[in-house]
Amino acid sequence: MKIENPLLLDWATPFNTPPFEIINTSHFKPAIEEAISIAEKEIREINDNTDLPTFKNTVEKLEMAGDKLGRITSVLFNLNNAETTKDLQKITQEVSPLLTRFSNDITLNARLFNRIAEVYKTREVSGLGTEEKILTEKKYRNFILGGAALREENRTRFREITEELAMRSLRFEENVLEETNAFELHITNENDLDGLPERVIEMAVMEAKNRNKKGWVFTLHFPSYVPFMQYSSKRKLREKMLKAYSSRAFKKNTNDNRENVQKIVNLRLELAKLLGFNTYAEMVLGDKMADSPEKVEKFLHDLYKASRPAAFRDFGNIQRQATESGLIGKLQRWDWAYYSEKLKKKLYAIDDEILKPYFMLENVEKAVLGLATKLYGIKFIRNNNIPVYNPEVRTFEVYDNDGSFLAILYTDYHPRQGKSGGAWMTTYRDQKHTGGKETRPLVSIVTNFSRPTESSPSLLSFNELTTFLHEFGHSLHAILTRCTYESLSGTSVAHDFVELPSQFMENFAYEKEWLDTWAIHYITGEKIPQEIIAKIKAASVFNEGYACYRQLSFGFLDMAWHTLTDPVKTEVDAFEEEAMKKTELFPYVPGLNLSVAFGHIFAGGYAAGYYGYKWAEVLDADAFSYFTETGIFNRETAMSFRRNILEKGGTKNPLDLFIQFRGREPSIDPLLIRSGLKR
Numbered sequence: 104m105k106i107e108n109p110l111l112l113d114w115a116t117p118f119n120t121p122p123f124e125i126i127n128t129s130h131f132k133p134a135i136e137e138a139i140s141i142a143e144k145e146i147r148e149i150n151d152n153t154d155l156p157t158f159k160n161t162v163e164k165l166e167m168a169g170d171k172l173g174r175i176t177s178v179l180f181n182l183n184n185a186e187t188t189k190d191l192q193k194i195t196q197e198v199s200p201l202l203t204r205f206s207n208d209i210t211l212n213a214r215l216f217n218r219i220a221e222v223y224k225t226r227e228v229s230g231l232g233t234e235e236k237i238l239t240e241k242k243y244r245n246f247i248l249g250g251a252a253l254r255e256e257n258r259t260r261f262r263e264i265t266e267e268l269a270m271r272s273l274r275f276e277e278n279v280l281e282e283t284n285a286f287e288l289h290i291t292n293e294n295d296l297d298g299l300p301e302r303v304i305e306m307a308v309m310e311a312k313n314r315n316k317k318g319w320v321f322t323l324h325f326p327s328y329v330p331f332m333q334y335s336s337k338r339k340l341r342e343k344m345l346k347a348y349s350s351r352a353f354k355k356n357t358n359d360n361r362e363n364v365q366k367i368v369n370l371r372l373e374l375a376k377l378l379g380f381n382t383y384a385e386m387v388l389g390d391k392m393a394d395s396p397e398k399v400e401k402f403l404h405d406l407y408k409a410s411r412p413a414a415f416r417d418f419g420n421i422q423r424q425a426t427e428s429g430l431i432g433k434l435q436r437w438d439w440a441y442y443s444e445k446l447k448k449k450l451y452a453i454d455d456e457i458l459k460p461y462f463m464l465e466n467v468e469k470a471v472l473g474l475a476t477k478l479y480g481i482k483f484i485r486n487n488n489i490p491v492y493n494p495e496v497r498t499f500e501v502y503d504n505d506g507s508f509l510a511i512l513y514t515d516y517h518p519r520q521g522k523s524g525g526a527w528m529t530t531y532r533d534q535k536h537t538g539g540k541e542t543r544p545l546v547s548i549v550t551n552f553s554r555p556t557e558s559s560p561s562l563l564s565f566n567e568l569t570t571f572l573h574e575f576g577h578s579l580h581a582i583l584t585r586c587t588y589e590s591l592s593g594t595s596v597a598h599d600f601v602e603l604p605s606q607f608m609e610n611f612a613y614e615k616e617w618l619d620t621w622a623i624h625y626i627t628g629e630k631i632p633q634e635i636i637a638k639i640k641a642a643s644v645f646n647e648g649y650a651c652y653r654q655l656s657f658g659f660l661d662m663a664w665h666t667l668t669d670p671v672k673t674e675v676d677a678f679e680e681e682a683m684k685k686t687e688l689f690p691y692v693p694g695l696n697l698s699v700a701f702g703h704i705f706a707g708g709y710a711a712g713y714y715g716y717k718w719a720e721v722l723d724a725d726a727f728s729y730f731t732e733t734g735i736f737n738r739e740t741a742m743s744f745r746r747n748i749l750e751k752g753g754t755k756n757p758l759d760l761f762i763q764f765r766g767r768e769p770s771i772d773p774l775l776i777r778s779g780l781k782r
């Protein structure tokens with residue numbers, strides 16, 4: 104008898120959540136193959152319809168096809184990021200070409216494309232609503248970008264390119280993960296711990312124990328790497344750590360990403376040209392708020408001009424601090440975090456170690472979720488009966504003010520082998536309201552926050568606090584959404600709009616009115632002192648000129664790779680050096696490279712889109728300035744933000760949504776003022 108594959112069955116779990124405990128790695132491939140054939144059948148039915156193409160019988164039907172497939176692949180990809188194994192990586196690699204081929208089969212299906220094109224052509228006169236029109240335009244663009252309008256002779260090449268790109272991006276990411284895990288700094292001489300806070304040393308002891316080693320082990324994972332760079336007084340060791348970090352996937356070993364970078368860039372260019380664009384950036388930007396490479400370049404350049412003096416000022420300040428502390432010669436990259444931390448402490452007398460006791464993870468979680476209650480009236484209730492993929496994962500039911508169910512929220516806080524670095528929000532199911540049925544989303548936040556140690560609970564750094572708020576902002580976008588179609592709901596918005604809800608939430612970390620309500624010392628229970636809050640706010644403009652400059656340098660690098668009009672022949676390091684020349688402040692160090700580990704643009708969805716972070720900062724600073732004008736907990740302002748931005752997904756033009764909320768077009772000034780670049 105055939106054993107039932109749980110991925111293909113209806114999930115008899117609370118809220119139809121994925122039944123992680125009965126899903127095996129071996130279930131994925133057969134389930135995906137089966138789900139693809141179901142989806143193919145659904146698409147055949149659209150094609151076989153002899154009625155004239157309409158929105159209902161074509162665009163909407165296509166939107167609803169492949170439901171099962173989406174459900175299975177989201178489990179696979181989410182697990183591959185948060186809880187991967189060699190086997191799971193292998194399966195992901197194996198199914199990746201199947202999925203690419205399937206999506207190519209849809210977009211390269213001439214008959215289907217003709218039907219979509221017919222609906223698209225008549226979209227202005229056929230009485231469609233705004234959401235239906237936008238969905239039609241989105242699907243049509245997908246077909247165009249998927250090669251639907253290509254001549255027969257170009258189609259084979261198109262398929263080859265997309266399949267190879269998918270494979271190379273996966274390998275790129277794996278190489279970075281392997282290289283991150285491969286390095287350890289093993290310290291056996293206690294003198295080498297000089298400058299490091301007790302808590303950081305304890306973590307290093309635990310790390311050494313885990314590896315059956317004596318002494319202390321530091322790694323390239325952020326909770327270990329970042330404090331080491333900030334506090335270690337041992338310059339040689341900082342240099343070693345930074346060089347290890349910045350040479351990941353750049354050592355001419357089997358994990359080297361140089362070839363992947365060049366191949367990915369060239370394949371993307373070839374793809375764009377095949378589809379009739381001059382550059383990859385031009386192709387990507389077509390449906391963004393900044394809808395051309397020229398607009399992006401101008402935006403980056405305007406901010407570059409505005410932040411350049413401040414960046415030089417910041418750099419000079421840190422160099423001076425270093426010289427005063429006895430550093431001879433020029434400030435190097437491995438000195439930046441260390442002397443920045445020293446100067447920051449001198450100017451504001453706060454550092455992460457002073458703040459952390461007030462940011463115990465349990466308290467932060469309660470406060471962050473509570474903030475959404477305060478702003479939007481929604482409630483979070485723990486539910487321990489929802490299946491999870493790791494015992495560390497926590498689950499909440501989310502309800503609206505009136506008691507109606509909104510979503511399930513998963514949280515997964517700490518680093519593990521098998522979890523990618525960084526922090527992200529993802530979904531196991533998106534919101535939709537089709538076929539007369541409302542489907543609410545399953546939303547997950549995954550982070551790499553410091554673990555508890557033997558003597559203290561998990562205490563977040565200020566940066567981790569803002570990271571939590573950031574990812575929670577994304578999750579609110581997914582949780583509160585009320586749309587009809589999945590492709591337009593939640594965070595399915597233009598890339599340079601998607602960081603508005605997340606970055607918006609970060610603003611609260613600087614607000615006394617909010618911190619006062621929850622931040623207490625985890626041992627003494629004492630409220631966070633007034634002067635510390637004032638210093639957090641004052642310190643928020645510290646090095647902001649430099650920080651802005653650095654983000655811009657990533658944006659310039661991203662645009663350089665993706666505005667090429669000819670295949671790149673230059674070596675990756677030479678190309679990068681040229682692209683980042685105008686924003687480089689440090690002396691050149693051979694053997695380091697950013698591009699080969701720049702997962703955002705080579706393995707994630709930020710190619711020709713990195714500028715979007717800064718773009719969204721303009722939006723978030725401007726949106727938050729409306730809150731500071733009306734009161735940061737003003738329910739009316741909050742509800743307007745909820746109704747006009749958070750609920751709407753991509754069902755309207757993002758500029759229109761912003762104007763509906765703010766009453767005018769976005770202004771760059773609130774950002775410049777917030778970062779201390781303008782008074």
Ligand SMILES: [Zn+2]
Pocket residue numbers: 573577602605
């Ligand atoms: Zn984000």
